[in-house]
Amino acid sequence: MNCARVKIKICGLTNIDDAAKSVYYGATALGFNFYKKSPRYVSPSKVRRIVEALPPLVTPVGIFVNQKERAIREILKFTRIATVQFHGEEDQVFCKRFSDVKVIKAFRVGPGFDPESVKKFKVDAYLFDTFQADQIGGTGKTFSWEVISAVKWDRPVILSGGLNHENVFQAVAAVKPYAVDVASGVEKMPGIKNHRMIQAFCEAVHFLSEKQPGN
Numbered sequence: 001m002n003c004a005r006v007k008i009k010i011c012g013l014t015n016i017d018d019a020a021k022s023v024y025y026g027a028t029a030l031g032f033n034f035y036k037k038s039p040r041y042v043s044p045s046k047v048r049r050i051v052e053a054l055p056p057l058v059t060p061v062g063i064f065v066n067q068k069e070r071a072i073r074e075i076l077k078f079t080r081i082a083t084v085q086f087h088g089e090e091d092q093v094f095c096k097r098f099s100d101v102k103v104i105k106a107f108r109v110g111p112g113f114d115p116e117s118v119k120k121f122k123v124d125a126y127l128f129d130t131f132q133a134d135q136i137g138g139t140g141k142t143f144s145w146e147v148i149s150a151v152k153w154d155r156p157v158i159l160s161g162g163l164n165h166e167n168v169f170q171a172v173a174a175v176k177p178y179a180v181d182v183a184s185g186v187e188k189m190p191g192i193k194n195h196r197m198i199q200a201f202c203e204a205v206h207f208l209s210e211k212q213p214g215n
Contacts, residue, residue, distance in 0.1 A: 005178070006172055006177065006178070006179060006180060006205055006208065007028050007029060007178065007179035007180075008026055008027045008028060008029070008179065008180060008182075008201070008202055008205055009027065009028070009029035009030070009031055009061065009158065009179055009180070009181040009182070010022040010027040010029075010030055010031065010182060010183075010186065010193070010198065011030075011031030011033070011040075011061075011063070011160075011181055011182065011183040012031060012033055012038075012040035012183035012184075012187070012190070012191055013030050013031065013032055013040075013042070013050070013191075013193070014040060014041075014042040014046070014191040014192070015046070015050075015192075016049065016050045016053055018192070018193040018195075018198075019050050019053075019054070020053070021193070021195045021198055021199075022193070022198055023054065023055060023058050025195075025198050025199045025201075025202040025203075026202040026205070026206060027058070027198075027202065028057065028058060028059060029058070029059040029060075029061055029083075029179070030050075030054070030058065030059070030060050030061065031061045031063050031085065031181070031183070032047045032050070032060060032061065032062055032063060032079075032081070033063045034047075034062055034063060034064055034067070034072075034075055035063065035064065035065040035067070035087070035088075037065075038065075039190035039191060040183065040190050040191040041191075042191070044075050044078050044079050047060070047062075047079045047081070048078060048079045048080065051079055051080055051081065052080075059083055060079070060080075060081045060083070061081070061083045061084070061085050061104065062075060062076060062079065062081040062083070062084050062085065063084075063085045063087055064084060064085070064086055064087065064088070065086075065087050065088035066088035066089055066090065067088075069094070069097055069098075072084065072098075076101065082101050082102060083101060083102040083103075083104065083124075084098055084101055084102070084103055084104065085103075085104040085105075085106060085127065086103065086104070086105050086106065087106040087127075087129075090105070092120055092121050092122070095121055095122075095123050096122070102124045102125075103123040103124050103125075104123065104124060104125045104126075104127050104158065105118075105121045105123045105125075105126060105127065106126075106127040106128075106129055106160075107126060107127070107128055107129070108128075108129050108130065109128050109129070109130060109143040109144075109147055109148065109161070110130070110143065113147060115147075115148070115151045119153075119154065123155065124155070124156070125155055125156040125157070125158055125178065125179075126153060126155050126156070126157055126158065127157075127158040127159075127160055127181060128143070128148050128157065128158070128159060128160060128161065129143075129160040129161045129181075130142060130143045130160075130161035130162055141161065141162045142161050142162035142163070142167065142171075143161050143162075145159075145171060145174040145175050146174070148175060149174050149175045149176070156177075156178035156179070157175065157176075157177045157178055157179075158177060158178060158179045158180070158181050159171055159172075159175050159177040159179070159180050159181065160180070160181035160182070160183075162184075162185065163180055163181070163182045163185050163201075164182065164185035164186070164197070164201065165185070165197065165200035165201045165203070165204045166204075168180055168182075168201060168204050168205060169204055169207070169208060172205070172208055173208075180205060182201055185197070185201065186198045186201050
């Protein structure tokens with residue numbers, strides 16, 4: 001594994017200051033939650049202003065949960081976002097309708113998790129999060145990383161679920177993901193980030209890169 005390739009996605013952003021700090025410390029993707037029941041929900045109008053202020057080579061990601069295609073497309077057009085993350089029960093057919101944008105499909109890892117069902121989704125990346133019956137994402141809890149590290153995936157893997165600056169080293173070593181995704185692990189409260197925690201998280205991932213042979 002070349003840890004220099006591990007990307008950082010900061011998720012659940014709701015304001016421009018937190019977005020700017022995330023980019024400053026090394027995030028290359030930012031997640032914006034359009035699921036209205038989420039404590040990290042942010043309006044499309046706010047997201048548009050944030051996206052317009054982002055520097056080049058930073059990817060904004062729109063997060064949707066069981067929303068209708070027309071509503072999703074209206075938000076994408078308005079916010080100028082070209083990468084979606086489906087975090088609900090969206091099936092393979094629904095995901096294929098979005099072949100004109102990049103698609104990340106999230107899967108919650110818990111009892112009965114079936115890797116073969118994941119592989120049926122021909123999307124751009126798989127994101128693995130922790131299953132919790134009463135909460136979709138942002139649980140602050142990890143899952144058994146061995147469940148996915150033992151599988152040979154045919155798509156880039158994004159690791160999520162309870163990550164923070166203290167455990168991301170072990171997580172990356174165990175899973176060898178394409179990217180890591182963090183929300184609650186860098187927050188003061190849902191949707192409001194702690195800039196020192198963002199810095200510590202990004203520095204932990206960068207430290208992995210520096211320790212690789214040849215770097």
